[in-house]
Amino acid sequence: MTNTVPARQKGRGRGGARNAKRKRRSGGPSTAEKIFEAAEKLLGEKGYEGTSMRDVAELAGVNKALVFYHFGSKGELFDAVIDRYYKAHRETIERSLSRTYGSTRDRVHRLIDDYLDFMERNRLYPRLIQQEVARRSGRVHQIRRNLVELSRAVGKLLDDLTPEDGPLATRHLFMSVSGMVVNYFTYAPALDELWGGDPMEPARLNERREHIHWMIETILDRLVAEKERRERDAGRQLEASSTS
Amino acid sequence: MTNTVPARQKGRGRGGARNAKRKRRSGGPSTAEKIFEAAEKLLGEKGYEGTSMRDVAELAGVNKALVFYHFGSKGELFDAVIDRYYKAHRETIERSLSRTYGSTRDRVHRLIDDYLDFMERNRLYPRLIQQEVARRSGRVHQIRRNLVELSRAVGKLLDDLTPEDGPLATRHLFMSVSGMVVNYFTYAPALDELWGGDPMEPARLNERREHIHWMIETILDRLVAEKERRERDAGRQLEASSTS
DNA sequence: AATGTGGTTGACCGATCGGTAAAAACTGTG
DNA sequence: CACAGTTTTTACCGATCGGTCAACCACATT
Secondary structure, three states, rough: OOOOOOOOHHHHOOOOOOOOOOOOOOOOOOOOHHHHHHHHHHHHHHOOOOHHOOOOOOOHOHHHHHHHHOOOHHHHHHHHHHHHHHHHHHHHHHHHHHOOOHHHHHHHHHHHHHHHHHHHHHHHHHHHHHHHHOOOOOHHHHHHHHHHHHHHHHHHHHHHHHOOOOOOOOOHHHHHHHHHHHHHHHHHHHHHHHHHHOOOOOOHHHHHHHHHHHHHHHHHHHHHHHHHHHHHHHHHHHHHHHHH | OOOOOOOOOOOOOOOOOOOOOOOOOOOOOOOOHHHHHHHHHHHHHHHOOOOHHHHHHHHHOHHHHHHHHHHOOHHHHHHHHHHHHHHHHHHHHHHHHHHOOOOHHHHHHHHHHHHHHHHHHHHHHHHHHHHHHHOOOOOHHHHHHHHHHHHHHHHHHHHHOOOOOOOOHHHHHHHHHHHHHHHHHHHHHHHHHHHHHOOHHHHHHHHHHHHHHHHHHHHHHHHHHHHHHHHHHHHHHHHHHHHH
């Protein structure tokens, strides 16, 4: 998966990073991969401060020193995890935005679907990101940039449907919709009384998906209506001034 | 503020909790209050695992042992903080819901306003709650119950406007709206590039408030329209069956 | 068989963690 | 003043933290 070159001597020391890549006979995951997966899980569940390197080693089923051998330090290990998410997140967005066919409305719905797919495939990601953002961790600045760029891209997609400023600016809509998406994954399981069952099972997830699409549809309808009203008003204004 | 009786001997030992409450001459906050405020701040900013009792003592400007003297243990200290939020949260909701005058629409808007007021007065609360919920901390189960009850109360308020199940059920709307509210406080400061200024200054907060009210209005309009359509359809159905 | 190399191990380090015990200081009351 | 009760301080504890080290192992090359 990620780079398999150990981190022992941090950059300094002997020359180029010779990519060893010794063959692994049994098809199982490499040590580095096992560590990475354990770190991914624990970071999502317990957060950075709540996870110890011993926990990681134990869950991975390897010696603790191996974690440092392969990833250097706790910070580097979790940076690697976050970096993977960052790249997957970015790729998801870019791939979705690159498909430019269909109406604006179709493209927005498609973006939502791709975003939800990403969340469903990476269920620990929303938990991780909520924890780190709430703590102002600084370790997630790349992902923050992703979100800023995504909001700007949505702004271009919506074009003249939303004003540049004020309560209907794209950034507000973006915050609201991303809140709808992300919060479900973090809050719904904690509020399972409301659902009477596991909110993460496929049927419930699809229900949530429908809800969000309904919300998007409702918002877009209103934005279009308001735009038309603005244009009508402008036309009337023009008409009135020309006849005066 | 909270109970000022130290926790040294956990329940057992000498008889009733004699409320000492020795008078404090200088008007400043008591030691317990200083500790509590420091804990509140750090818990919101760094989370439970990210905060040490030494940090708390240092920020409060008191001896570390005093923290244990007054609050017993780390868990009890932070439980006290969370309990205060729980009660304030609950009181805010109950007071808002108890004012039953006005239309359903007015009452919903009022609830949103009161909720936003609470968040603005307790800016560390959304950060705390997001961290603890994302970690499935278990220390916030009272607050989770608050949210469940709030969702049910909103359901009663909306009455027959929302169906019991499916993507338009109250729980989905509740999740979406609470996401809009809470996520702004946790995400907006991390995405300050989008705002070109501090999203927590009063003008921006009011803009956000307007946005949320606009969203609520849009959702309610659509729900009312769909309800009327359903009734019209039902009437037509009835008419058709009576003339057949 | 000798050598070099990347992967692995267990023992260990100083720092910090939450928590405790007992003495010391402070306080109001007789 | 003596006394009792409360609050604060100092010094300490064992456990755990992130991280290091030297030895060791498996294996490919010479």
